[in-house]
Amino acid sequence: MGFGSYSYDAHESLTRGRAALPRQQLFRQDRCHPLMEPHGVRWRESRDSAGHPASLGIVFALDVTGSMGHIPELLARQRLPAFMKALLEAGVADPQVLFMAVGDAHSDRAPLQVGQFESSERQMDQWLTWLFLEGGGGAAGAESYELAMYFAAAHTDLDCWRKREHRGYFFMTGDERPHGYVSRKQVADLIGDTLEQDVPVRHVVDALQRAYEPFFLIPDLARRRQCERDWRELLGDRVICLEDATDTVDVAAGLVALCEGALPDLDALARHLQRGGLTRERLGAVVRALTPFAATLGRDGTPQPRLEDEPLPEHDAPSGLQRLVAPPER
Amino acid sequence: METRLLKCPGCGANLPPPSSISSILTCEYCGAMVSAKGVTVWPRPTRPADDPPFAPDRPRVTVADTRYVLLGRLGRGDSSDVFLARRDARLTELVVLKVARALEDADLLGAEYALLEALQASQAQGAEHFTRLLPQPVAQGVAKEAFGTPRRATVYRWASGFQHTFTELRDVYPSGIDPRAAVWMWKRALELLGFVHRAGHVHGAVLPPHLLVHPRDHGLMLVGWTSAVALGRDTPLNLLSAAHRDFYPPRRRLEAPASPAIDIAMCARSIVWVMGGDPVTGVTPSHVPRPLADLLRAQCASDTGAEAPVVDAWEMKEHVSAAAHEAFGPPRFTPFTLPGWR
Numbered sequence: 001m002g003f004g005s006y007s008y009d010a011h012e013s014l015t016r017g018r019a020a021l022p023r024q025q026l027f028r029q030d031r032c033h034p035l036m037e038p039h040g041v042r043w044r045e046s047r048d049s050a051g052h053p054a055s056l057g058i059v060f061a062l063d064v065t066g067s068m069g070h071i072p073e074l075l076a077r078q079r080l081p082a083f084m085k086a087l088l089e090a091g092v093a094d095p096q097v098l099f100m101a102v103g104d105a106h107s108d109r110a111p112l113q114v115g116q117f118e119s120s121e122r123q124m125d126q127w128l129t130w131l132f133l134e135g136g137g138g139a140a141g142a143e144s145y146e147l148a149m150y151f152a153a154a155h156t157d158l159d160c161w162r163k164r165e166h167r168g169y170f171f172m173t174g175d176e177r178p179h180g181y182v183s184r185k186q187v188a189d190l191i192g193d194t195l196e197q198d199v200p201v202r203h204v205v206d207a208l209q210r211a212y213e214p215f216f217l218i219p220d221l222a223r224r225r226q227c228e229r230d231w232r233e234l235l236g237d238r239v240i241c242l243e244d245a246t247d248t249v250d251v252a253a254g255l256v257a258l259c260e261g262a263l264p265d266l267d268a269l270a271r272h273l274q275r276g277g278l279t280r281e282r283l284g285a286v287v288r289a290l291t292p293f294a295a296t297l298g299r300d301g302t303p304q305p306r307l308e309d310e311p312l313p314e315h316d317a318p319s320g321l322q323r324l325v326a327p328p329e330r
Numbered sequence: 331m332e333t334r335l336l337k338c339p340g341c342g343a344n345l346p347p348p349s350s351i352s353s354i355l356t357c358e359y360c361g362a363m364v365s366a367k368g369v370t371v372w373p374r375p376t377r378p379a380d381d382p383p384f385a386p387d388r389p390r391v392t393v394a395d396t397r398y399v400l401l402g403r404l405g406r407g408d409s410s411d412v413f414l415a416r417r418d419a420r421l422t423e424l425v426v427l428k429v430a431r432a433l434e435d436a437d438l439l440g441a442e443y444a445l446l447e448a449l450q451a452s453q454a455q456g457a458e459h460f461t462r463l464l465p466q467p468v469a470q471g472v473a474k475e476a477f478g479t480p481r482r483a484t485v486y487r488w489a490s491g492f493q494h495t496f497t498e499l500r501d502v503y504p505s506g507i508d509p510r511a512a513v514w515m516w517k518r519a520l521e522l523l524g525f526v527h528r529a530g531h532v533h534g535a536v537l538p539p540h541l542l543v544h545p546r547d548h549g550l551m552l553v554g555w556t557s558a559v560a561l562g563r564d565t566p567l568n569l570l571s572a573a574h575r576d577f578y579p580p581r582r583r584l585e586a587p588a589s590p591a592i593d594i595a596m597c598a599r600s601i602v603w604v605m606g607g608d609p610v611t612g613v614t615p616s617h618v619p620r621p622l623a624d625l626l627r628a629q630c631a632s633d634t635g636a637e638a639p640v641v642d643a644w645e646m647k648e649h650v651s652a653a654a655h656e657a658f659g660p661p662r663f664t665p666f667t668l669p670g671w672r
Contacts, residue, residue, distance in 0.1 A: 196365055197365055199363070203356070203363055205421070206356075209420060209421055214421070221458040221459075222458055225450070225451065225461075232423065232468070234421075235421050236417055236419070236421045236422050236423030237422065237423045237424060238421060267672075291490045291491075292424070292487070292488075292489075292490060294490070295424055295488060295490035295491075296416070296422060296423070296424045300490040300491065302490055302491040302493075302546070302671070303669075303670030303671060304670075305404060305414060305493040306404075306493070307401060307402025307403060307404065307414060308402055308403040309402055309403075310402070310403040310411070311389060311400070311478075312389075312391060312400070312411070312413075312429055312473060312475060312478060312481065313411050313429065313431040313481070314478055314479070315479075316432065316433045316434075317409075317431045317432050318432060319408065319409040319432035319434055319435045320407075320408030320409060320432075320571060320572050320573055321408045321409050321432075321435060321438075321556070321557075321569050321570065321571060321572070322569070322570040322571075322572050323568060323569060324566065324567060324568050324569065324570060324584070
C-alpha cells in the first residue's frame with residue numbers, strides 16, 4: 001500500500017465541508033468494517049515506491065472508548081490535514097499513515113480495528129472515517145492497548161525500517177492503563193495467531209520499539225493521574241500529557257519533527273508553530289506537553305544543568321539535620 | 331524440582347534458570363523470548379543487536395529493578411546526594427536520583443516519597459497545575475551498584491529547566507537579585523504553598539536550596555520535603571537544617587504545632603536573603619523599594635511576636651501583589667537571566 005500522492009488542498013477541502021455534519025453521518029459504521037478486521041491479516045505494509053522513495057510509516061492507534069471517541073472525530077473534521085502539512089513542512093517527505101481503533105477486548109464487539117498505510121488524503125480519510133466508534137470500554141480502568149501494540153509489533157512491515165534502519169512512529173491516544181499481559185486467547189480470537197502463552201505487556205513494548213518510536217498521548221491533565229504512572233513504567237518519557245485533546249495533532253507532528261531533527265529544539269518548534277498561525281494559548285500548551293520528552297533528547301532549549309562528576313557516596317556521613325523529636329526506635 | 335539447563339531455540343545460547351515454571355525468559359544474545367518449558371513464545375527479532383548503550387563509560391546504578399545511568403551530581407542536601415540520571419534503556423526516562431549520604435536518615439527518604447505520592451494524588455483545588463511543580467515520584471528502594479554499600483534511594487522525574495536553587499542565584503548575584511524578579515518568585519512560591527496547605531501539609535523547610543527557579547518561564551518548584559508534617563495533627567516540626575538556622579522562626583514558634591505560617595515566614599526570609607538581605611532581621615539592601623522592604627521586614631519581625639503573622643498563603647500573595655504594584659506599577663514581564671540562558 002502507500003500509493004497515491006498527497007495534496008494538502010484536496011485534503012483541506014475534503015474536511016472543510018464537514019464542520020456541521022453530525023458524528024453519525026461522518027462515522028457511519030455500526031460494526032467493525034470488514035476491511036478493518038484484524039483477523040487473519042499477515043502484514044500491513046508501508047513500502048517505498050517511485051512516487052514515495054523515502055516512506056516513513058506512522059501508526060495512529062486511537063482509543064475509541066467513551067469520551068476518547070472525539071479524537072478521531074477531531075482528526076476527521078479538521079486536524080488531519082494539518083498533521084500531514086506539519087510533517088511535510090518539517091521535512092518528512094513521504095509519510096504513510098495507518099489508523100487503528102482500540103477498545104476493550106473484554107467487553108467491546110470490535111476491540112481492534114486496523115486500516116492500511118496510506119499516502120493519499122482520500123484513502124487516509126477513508127480508513128479514518130471507516131472506524132467504528134463503538135464508545136464502550138471496560139470497567140476495570142484498563143483498555144486493550146496491548147493488542148494494538150502487539151499487532152503493530154508482529155503484523156506490520158516498514159520499508160523505512162527494513163531498508164534504512166529508520167524507525168517509524170507509533171502514536172496511541174488513551175486515558176486508561178494497559179492490561180498486564182497480551183492474552184493468548186484474545187490474540188487467537190481477534191488476530192488468529194497462536195501464542196504458547198500470555199505475553200507480558202513489557203515484552204510487547206520491547207518488540208514494538210524495535211521498528212517504531214512509540215508514544216502514548218493522554219488527552220488532558222485531569223485524566224493523567226489515572227494512568228500516567230503505569231504507562232511511564234513501560235514507555236518512560238514517551239508518555240505525553242496534553243492539556244487539551246485538540247493539541248493531539250500538533251504534539252504528534254512536533255514529536256516527529258524533534259526526533260527527526262527537522263527542528264533543532266523546542267524554541268525552533270515554537271517559532272515554527274507560531275508562523276503556522278497557532279494561537280498563543282495553544283502554542284504554550286503544545287510546548288509544555290513536549291518539554292519533558294524534548295529534555296530527554298537534549299532539545300528542550302535550556303542549558304545543560306551543571307553537573308559534578310561524582311560517584312554515589314561511599315561512606316556513612318554525619319547528617320546535617322538536627323532532629324527536634326527523637327526518631328522512632330529501630 | 332529437577333533443574334535443567336535451557337538453551338535458546340533461536341540461537342542456542344544458554345539461558346539463566348527460570349524463577350518459576352511459568353516465567354518467560356529473554357535470550358540475552360538474540361532477544362527471543364522463551365517460556366520456562368523451552369518453547370519460543372515470541373519470534374526471534376529480525377535485528378540482533380539493540381542500539382548502542384547510552385554513555386557506556388558512565389556508572390550504572392539499580393533502584394527497584396530498574397537500571398539507571400548516572401549523568402552527574404546535581405547537588406548535596408543536608409543528608410543526601412542528588413544526581414541526574416536516565417533509565418538505561420532505549421525507551422528512557424530522565425530522572426533525579428536522591429541517595430542517602432547519612433545512613434541514619436534513610437527513614438526520611440521513605441517518608442518524603444510517601445508524602446509526595448499523597449500530594450500527587452491530592453484532589454485539592456489546582457492539583458492539576460500544581461502537582462507538576464512538585465517532585466513526581468517514579469520509584470524508591472535501595473540503590474545498588476556493582477561495588478559499594480547499598481543505600482536508600484528515591485527516584486523522581488526530571489523537570490526540564492528547573493535547575494537553579496536560590497543558593498545558586500545568590501552565587502551568581504552576590505549583592506542580590508533584581509527585586510522585580512524576587513516578586514515573581516515570591517508569588518509563585520506562595521501560590522504553590524497555598525496548594526500544599528490546602529492539600530493538608532506544611533513543607534517545613536522553605537530554604538534557599540529547596541527553591542528551584544526556571545528563569546525563562548518564571549517558574550518555581552519546591553523540593554526537599556523530608557521535614558514536611560501533616561496539618562491538623564498538632565505536631566511541631568521535627569527536623570531542622572543546621573546550616574540554615576537563620577531561616578527558621580524563633581525556637582518558641584517552632585515548638586508550637588506546625589502551621590502554614592511557618593512556611594510563609596520561611597519563604598519571606600528566603601526572599602530577603604536572595605535579594606541580598608539579612609534573613610533574621612528582614613532588612614533588605616537600600617535599592618529594594620520601600621513597600622516591598624517594609625512587607626518583608628514585617629514578615630520577619632512578626633515571628634518575634636510583635637504582630638500576628640499572615641496565616642494564609644493566598645492572602646499573603648495579595649499583600650505581595652499590592653506592594654509590588656505600589657513599587658513598580660502594573661505587573662509587567664521582566665526577563666530574568668542566568669549564565670547559559672538566552
